[in-house]
Structure formats: structure tokens, C-alpha cells
Amino acid sequence: MAYTVTIEEENKEIASRYKDLLKGTYQTLTEVDKKDIRKAFELAVDAHSNQRRKTGEPYIYHPIAVAKIVAYEIGLGTTSIISALLHDVVEDTEYTLEDIEREFGETIARIVNGLTKISRLNKEQDASIQAENFRKMLLTLHDDVRVILIKIADRLHNMQTMDAMPAHKQLKIASETLYIYAPLAHRLGLYNIKTELEDLGLKYTEAEVFNDIQAKIKESKEEQDKYIEEFSNVIKGSLNKEGFTYKIKGRSKSIYSIRRKMRAQNVSFDEVYDKFAIRIIYNSTEDQEKFDAWKIYSIVTDHFQPNPTRLRDWITQPKSTGYESLHITVMGPKGHWVEVQIRSERMDEIAEKGYAAHYKYKHGNEKESGLETWLNRLKDTLENPDGNAVDFVENFKLNLYAEEIFVFTPKGELKAIPKGSSALDFAFSIHTEIGMKCRGAKVNGKLMPISHELNSGDQVEIITAKQQKPNVRWLDFVVTARARSRIKAALKDEQKEIANEGKEILVRKLRSLKLTANEKTINELTSFLKLKTSFDLFYRIGNGSIENKQLKDFAAQKGNAFLNFFKNRMRSKPSPNSNSHKEEVNQKYDMLVFGVEEEPLNYKLAKCCNPIQGDKVFGFLTINEGLKVHKKDCPNAVSMQANYAYRIMPAKWIDSTQQDFRVFLRVSGSDNFGLVNQLTREISNHMHVNIHSLNISGNEGIFEGRITISVKNKIQLKKLIENIKKIEGIEKVERIYKQ
Numbered sequence: 079m080a081y082t083v084t085i086e087e088e089n090k091e092i093a094s095r096y097k098d099l100l101k102g103t104y105q106t107l108t109e110v111d112k113k114d115i116r117k118a119f120e121l122a123v124d125a126h127s128n129q130r131r132k133t134g135e136p137y138i139y140h141p142i143a144v145a146k147i148v149a150y151e152i153g154l155g156t157t158s159i160i161s162a163l164l165h166d167v168v169e170d171t172e173y174t175l176e177d178i179e180r181e182f183g184e185t186i187a188r189i190v191n192g193l194t195k196i197s198r199l200n201k202e203q204d205a206s207i208q209a210e211n212f213r214k215m216l217l218t219l220h221d222d223v224r225v226i227l228i229k230i231a232d233r234l235h236n237m238q239t240m241d242a243m244p245a246h247k248q249l250k251i252a253s254e255t256l257y258i259y260a261p262l263a264h265r266l267g268l269y270n271i272k273t274e275l276e277d278l279g280l281k282y283t284e285a286e287v288f289n290d291i292q293a294k295i296k297e298s299k300e301e302q303d304k305y306i307e308e309f310s311n312v313i314k315g316s317l318n319k320e321g322f323t324y325k326i327k328g329r330s331k332s333i334y335s336i337r338r339k340m341r342a343q344n345v346s347f348d349e350v351y352d353k354f355a356i357r358i359i360y361n362s363t364e365d366q367e368k369f370d371a372w373k374i375y376s377i378v379t380d381h382f383q384p385n386p387t388r389l390r391d392w393i394t395q396p397k398s399t400g401y402e403s404l405h406i407t408v409m410g411p412k413g414h415w416v417e418v419q420i421r422s423e424r425m426d427e428i429a430e431k432g433y434a435a436h437y438k439y440k441h442g443n444e445k446e447s448g449l450e451t452w453l454n455r456l457k458d459t460l461e462n463p464d465g466n467a468v469d470f471v472e473n474f475k476l477n478l479y480a481e482e483i484f485v486f487t488p489k490g491e492l493k494a495i496p497k498g499s500s501a502l503d504f505a506f507s508i509h510t511e512i513g514m515k516c517r518g519a520k521v522n523g524k525l526m527p528i529s530h531e532l533n534s535g536d537q538v539e540i541i542t543a544k545q546q547k548p549n550v551r552w553l554d555f556v557v558t559a560r561a562r563s564r565i566k567a568a569l570k571d572e573q574k575e576i577a578n579e580g581k582e583i584l585v586r587k588l589r590s591l592k593l594t595a596n597e598k599t600i601n602e603l604t605s606f607l608k609l610k611t612s613f614d615l616f617y618r619i620g621n622g623s624i625e626n627k628q629l630k631d632f633a634a635q636k637g638n639a640f641l642n643f644f645k646n647r648m649r650s651k652p653s654p655n656s657n658s659h660k661e662e663v664n665q666k667y668d669m670l671v672f673g674v675e676e677e678p679l680n681y682k683l684a685k686c687c688n689p690i691q692g693d694k695v696f697g698f699l700t701i702n703e704g705l706k707v708h709k710k711d712c713p714n715a716v717s718m719q720a721n722y723a724y725r726i727m728p729a730k731w732i733d734s735t736q737q738d739f740r741v742f743l744r745v746s747g748s749d750n751f752g753l754v755n756q757l758t759r760e761i762s763n764h765m766h767v768n769i770h771s772l773n774i775s776g777n778e779g780i781f782e783g784r785i786t787i788s789v790k791n792k793i794q795l796k797k798l799i800e801n802i803k804k805i806e807g808i809e810k811v812e813r814i815y816k817q
Contacts, residue, residue: 088136092123095142104153104431111156118160118182125171132242140235141166147231151271153431154227161189162228168194185222192225193232226262233259234271237278250723252282257720267399267432276334283719284337284711291333294347302328302354308411309356316377322370323361329419330354344744344812352407355417359426367422368393371404374420382408385415393425395484398494400428483534495532498557502528505540506561513564515542529555547572573617580620587619587626591633599636606632610702670707672697672727681705687712688815690739692792697727740770741789745802746782747809753781756805761787761798784814 083091096119100112107115122141129137145162148154160182167173168190175194179187237255240248256279263272281288306328317324331339331353339350358378362370371393378384388407396402403421410416421429481497485504495507501521505528506513519526520539532538548568556562585595593599604615607628618624672679681697687709689695694710698718707729708715719726745757754774761769774783789795795813802811 092136092138092142095139095146099142099146099149099159103149103155103159105149105155107156114156114182115159115163118163121173121181122163122167125167125173129170131239133239137166137170140239143235143238144228144231147234147271148228151431152227152231152268154224157185157189158224158228161186161193161224162231164190165193165228165232189222189224189228192222193228223266227266227268230259230263230266230268230271230275234275234278237275240278240282246728248282249719252279253716253719253723255279256283256716265399267397267401267428269401269432270430273332273334277332279716280334280337283716287337287711288333291336291347295330295333295336295353298353299330302330305411305414306354306356309416312381312411313377316380317358317374320373320377322374324374325359327357327359328354329357344814351415352417355419357419357421357426360420360422362422364424367424371420371422375404375406378406378408378418378420382410382416384408388417393421395492397482399432403429483532485532485534486537488537488539490537496558499532500528500555500557501526501530501532501538501540502552503556503558503561504532504538505542506556506558506564508540510564512540512542513561514548514568515544515546516540517543517546528552531555573613576620577613577616578620580616580618584616584619587629591629593633593636602636603629603632606635669732670695670697670729671732672705672729679705681707684708684712686714686815688740688742690741690789690792690795691731692795695729695731697729698722699725699727739789739791741787741795742814743785743787743799743802743811744782744814745774745785745808745811746780748780748807753805753807757783757785757802757808760801760805761785 100107100115119142123138126137126141131137131140141163144165145159148158148162152158164178164182164186168175168178175187175191178190233255236251240251243251255275260272260275260279263269263275277288306326310326314326331350336347336350336353339345340347343350358374360367360370360374385407388405390403390405393402393404402425403419405417405419407415407417482494483497483499484492484494486492487508493504493507495504499507501519502513502516505516505519516528518528518541519530520541521530521532521536523537525541548565550569552565553562556565584600588595588599600612600615604610604612607615607618607624609615609618615624669678670681671677672681679697682703682705683689684698684706689707689709689712695707696710696715697705697707700706705727708718747753754772758769758772768788770786770788772783772785774781787798789798799811799813802808
């Protein structure tokens with residue numbers, strides 16, 4: 079729909095949006111604050127006066143919206159509101175950083191500069207990998223956390239208004255959002271924003287799934303409201319009797335979290351049992367609120383049976399984000415499990431606003447906040463110049479989402495570390511040198527190996543030895559980014575020494591075989607031994623894993639030009655898996671085509687998601703294995719699209735084919751007599767589908783089976799699944815991606 083609004087109407091709308099920004103700020107604004115914000119607003123209006131968004135709207139709508147998110151949803155104050163209004167001024171207009179500093183001071187200029195640097199990183203399309211840009215972006219975290227908070231607000235508004243963008247840009251931005259911005263929002267305690275970013279990310283990466291779940295949530299809204307009312311009526315009398323002032327409300331699980339649960343548990347929407355939570359928010363004084371929380375817990379569990387394994391007490395020991403709440407899962411009316419969250423109004427405000435509210439309730443003499451501790455811990459990791467950027471971002475992302483456990487030092491101090499951490503992770507969290515020299519740990523007084531996984535409540539004493547040094551096996555059981563980066567850096571230093579020795583040894587050995595150790599020979603030898611880099615070659619020579627016989631074979635092969643030519647011809651033949659058919663075969667069979675030109679190219683099907691004909695797919699250009707085809711909802715798709723957008727190729731199937739694709743199905747149901755017979759007959763006789771394997775096991779009247787079949791395309795597979803579901807006793811049929 080075309081954007082048709084007069085200049086006068088636009089000016090009224092801009093003024094209206096500005097008033098709306100001021101009236102609902104979380105922090106109290108003084109007259110001086112309002113004057114400074116007005117000055118920033120007027121500068122932004124002037125700077126962006128000739129700019130339009132993709133929708134056709136005035137560009138100024140965007141900075142006002144970002145400032146509103148910063149003020150309302152994150153709860154930041156005047157400095158951040160001004161920085162949000164000015165966040166694109168230096169990047170997109172004639173105003174300079176010096177202009178900003180002169181008008182608004184050093185702090186705001188520093189924040190705007192940080193936001194400008196991030197903006198420029200995101201526009202570097204020719205960067206070797208996007209992960210390196212993410213690492214640079216994260217370096218701004220410990221300069222001023224407000225830079226990242228405003229950037230998250232900026233990303234949220236861009237995601238909310240992305241409909242006018244081309245599809246390939248939507249996919250790239252949505253993938254980046256799921257890959258890094260949503261985890262950052264989570265780790266910074268911005269749970270509402272994190273949820274919205276995830277849902278919007280899913281809207282553009284898996285539109286059909288998003289729309290389907292959204293429609294089903296709307297359908298079940300009335301039923302959900304009725305259930306919450308039924309639950310509330312049971313406990314209201316007891317809460318009133320105890321004199322509580324409270325409110326009870328329901329909170330639907332996000333579309334993204336429902337999708338994640340459906341995928342993780344291989345269940346349908348209807349089978350996800352905890353699609354919403356019930357929240358009890360009570361009024362209390364700060365010294366009484368912990369006692370009141372457990373009192374409400376007692377009232378709820380008097381009426382409903384709790385699940386003892388699902389109690390989460392984040393009031394006694396809050397999360398490092400400042401989050402406090404008591405979570406219990408109880409058997410509610412009609413035999414449904416329900417998560418109940420119990421929190422005071424103060425706790426709820428911190429959960430909604432994150433650190434802005436956390437600071438509001440802090441006292442000056444308290445210890446540094448969880449955020450400051452977290453940022454201080456990050457500094458070493460962020461500034462480590464070594465290591466692969468993709469590994470760094472992956473590890474960083476994992477640590478953003480990690481649940482925490484709490485362990486005690488020998489002196490009784492409480493330390494928060496990610497769930498799943500080993501004793502070695504704990505050693506590195508204390509100090510890098512302690513981690514490097516760690517040889518064991520005393521856990522609750524018992525001697526344990528460094529790989530021992532710690533649990534909440536453990537008391538841990540690290541044992542070190544001077545002669546101890548890291549080895550590659552340590553990477554198998556450490557989970558924290560800090561430990562992994564330190565171990566890899568130490569191993570890399572050791573590998574460099576071995577590789578330097580290996581290079582000298584190789585030069586001598588090649589000389590004895592009458593070969594010159596130049597770059598061409600080294601590259602040919604690396605390829606001959608099927609290694610990735612010359613560094614791998616030198617390292618393996620240095621540690622003795624390449625034998626003299628292999629070098630002699632290379633010398634012999636290099637000396638026989640005819641044999642070399644013949645082998646190269648053999649290597650260049652496409653593998654049966656690569657689908658590179660001759661032109662006349664392409665006319666008879668279906669094929670995948672790539673890019674805007676829709677060219678047929680050589681490719682391989684990715685094993686991580688096993689795409690078949692008819693699936694929505696994309697091509698991914700790998701370094702060593704050429705073009706690989708993945709399903710659009712492949713578990714690795716978001717990571718690839720976020721990190722390597724420039725290596726993604728659009729792909730689609732055309733025409734029809736007689737080529738067979740292998741598919742794995744899982745079936746389950748009631749174990750009826752003759753069911754296997756009916757199943758095989760349905761597959762073979764009705765659909766003319768080839769069965770490769772059929773494995774069914776029964777247990778007390780219930781069975782589960784796995785079937786490997788060949789199908790022609792997705793339509794045939796869909797019809798087959800529908801027919802199998804009609805067999806008496808079959809309750810569930812689903813496609814799985816690994817045997």
C-alpha cells in the first residue's frame with residue numbers, strides 16, 4: 079500500500095510521537111532533562127529532515143521509536159534517551175561526533191560513537207565473516223553497557239518494521255537477531271524484549287510455522303483465560319484470608335519457545351503441556367517479601383499437588399541478571415501441569431525492566447551488581463586477539479543462555495557458574511593460572527577428577543601442580559567460554575612451536591627426496607595428505623604423525639605425470655551424491671537450481687537435515703566440500719545465515735523427478751495383531767515406495783517403530799504419512815532426520 083500523507087499531517091504526527099515519548103518514561107524527568115531531550119529531538123529532526131524509511135515514512139519516526147523503547151521498556155534515563163534520539167545522526171547525516179560532544183557532552187558522544195561503530199560493522203558486506211563483526215560489536219559491552227542496550231532497542235524497532243524490506247534482507251537480519259541479539263537481551267535481563275525478538279525472528283525465518291502457532295494460540299486464548307480464572311478462584315479465598323494484596327495473571331509462552339519445545343520433544347502444538355504460566359504478583363515490604371513468597375507457595379501447594387523436581391528458588395539466590403522469583407509446577411484443574419511464578423511487585427518490575435529497575439532498588443553500600451561482575455568477567459574473553467571468531471561467538475552465545483548453579487569456595491564464598499560446568503571450568507573462573515595448573519579438585523571433601531561436573535551446593539577446592547599443562551582432551555568437558563578460550567590459546571602456542579620444528583624437518587626430508595620445499599610443493603603435499611592448511615602439515619610432521627612412507631609416496635606420485643593426470647581426472651568425476659547430471663538427463667529429471675539466474679550447479683545434500691525434493695531449501699558454499707543444500711528450517715540455518723550471509727545461495731526445485739530420496743519415519747501406537755503386515759502393505763502396494771528397513775519394538779501393548787524408505791518427492795511423502803495414519807492402532811507418524 080502506497081504511503082500518502084501530507085507534510086502538515088507528518089509534522090503533527092512527529093509532534094504527537096515526541097509527546098508520547100516524554101509522558102510515559104520510567105525514570106522521573108526534571109525540567110533540565112526535558113530541555114536537553116528537546117534539544118536532541120530538534121537536532122535529530124533537522125539532521126534526518128530529508129531522509130525516508132523503506133515504508134516511505136519520515137526517518138525521524140525511527141529514532142523516536144528507539145528512544146521510546148529505551149525509556150518505557152528498558153527503563154533508562156535522560157542520557158540514554160538523548161543517545162537513542164541521536165544514534166543514527168553521525169552515521170547518516172552531515173553532523174559529526176565533535177558536534178554531538180560540543181552540544182551534549184563527552185558521555186553522550188561516546189555512546190553515539192559506539193552505536194555508529196556497530197552500525198558501520200553491520201554494513202560491511204565484504205567482511206570475511208560476520209562473526210568477526212559480532213566480536214567487535216561485543217567489545218563495546220564493557221565500554222558502556224548503554225551502547226548495547228540502545229542497540230538492542232534499535233534492533234527491536236527494525237524487526238517490528240521490517241515488512242517493507244526484500245526477503246533476503248529480512249532473512250539475514252532475522253537470523254542475526256536470533257543468533258546474537260536475543261541471547262544478549264536475555265543475559266541483560268530484558269526478558270520481554272528477548273521474547274519479542276525471538277518471535278519476530280521466527281516470523282521471518284520460518285513464516286509458516288510462526289503463523290500456524292500464532293493462529294493456534296489465538297484459538298486457545300478463550301480456553302486459556304477460562305482456565306486461569308478457574309485456577310485463581312481456588313486460591314483467592316486463602317490469599318484474601320491471609321490479607322494479601324495481589325493480582326493473578328496468565329502469561330502465554332512465546333511462539334518461539336513453543337516451537338523450540340515442539341522440536342526438542344518431537345511433539346505437536348497440542349502436546350506441549352505448559353503453553354502458559356500463571357503469575358501471582360503480591361504487594362510487600364522489602365524485608366517481608368521473601369517470607370510472603372513462601373507463605374503464598376504454601377497456600378498454592380495446599381490446594382494443588384506440586385512437582386518436587388520443578389521447584390526453582392531465585393529469591394534466596396537471585397540470577398546474576400538480578401531476576402528474583404519463585405517458580406513451581408503444580409497439577410492444576412483437569413489434570414494439567416501449570417507453572418506458577420510467585421514474585422513481589424518489586425521483583426516483577428526488575429523482571430520486566432531488567433537492570434534499570436535493579437539499580438532503582440539498590441542501596442549505595444551494596445556490592446557491585448551482577449551485570450558489572452559479568453562485564454568484568456567478559457573483558458579477558460572479549461579482548462583475546464587469538465582464536466576463531468566463529469568459535470568465540472558460538473561459545474559466547476552459549477554462555478549467554480546458560481542456566482546458573484551456585485558452588486561454595488573452601489572459605490564458604492558463593493560463586494555463580496553456568497550449569498554443566500566441570501571442576502576445571504570453576505578453576506578457570508577463579509584465575510587463568512589456577513585453571514592452567516589444575517590437576518584435580520576436592521568436591522565436598524572427596525578427591526575428584528578435573529572433568530567432574532559440579533552441582534549447586536557443592537563446596538569445591540582446586541588442587542594444582544606446577545608441572546601440569548593444558549591438553550586437547552580438556553576441551554571435551556569444559557563448557558565456559560573463558561576456559562575454552564584460555565585452553566585453545568595455550569594449545570595454539572604449543573602447536574606453533576611444534577609446527578616451526580616440523581617445518582625445518584620437512585625441508586630436510588623433501589631435500590633428501592630431491593624435491594624443493596617451495597610454496598607450490600608444500601600446497602601439493604598438503605592436498606595429497608588431505609589436510610586443510612600448511613600449518614596442519616607442519617604440525618603433523620613435528621609431532622611425528624606423518625610417516626616417511628607417505629612422503630615417499632608423494633614424491634613418486636609427483637614424478638609420474640601420466641599417473642598424476644589420470645588421478646586428477648578420477649578425482650574430478652562428480653560423486654553419486656552430487657547430482658551433477660548431463661544436460662540431457664536434466665531434461666528428464668528434476669533438479670535444484672541456484673541463484674537469481676536459476677542455474678543448475680553441482681551440490682551435495684547436507685546430512686544435518688537430509689533435505690528431499692519439495693522441501694524449502696537454500697545453498698551454502700562451504701570451503702572444502704563445495705555447495706551444500708540445507709532445509710530452510712535446518713537446526714544450523716540461523717547460525718549460517720547470521721555468520722555467513724554472503725555464502726548463502728537461494729535454491730529451489732523445478733519440474734518433477736524420478737530420483738529417489740531416502741527418508742526416515744518414526745511411528746508409534748497400540749500394538750495390534752497384524753499391524754506390521756498392514757504397514758508394509760500400505761507402503762509397498764499403495765504407494766510403490768521402496769522400504770529399506772523396518773524396525774518395530776513393542777512393550778505392554780504400546781509399540782514404536784522406525785522405517786527407512788525411498789520416496790520421489792515431498793507430495794508423495796505427505797500422502798504416504800496420511801495413509802499410514804489411517805491404519806487402526808497408529809497414533810503418530812513423524813519424519814525424523816537421522817536414523
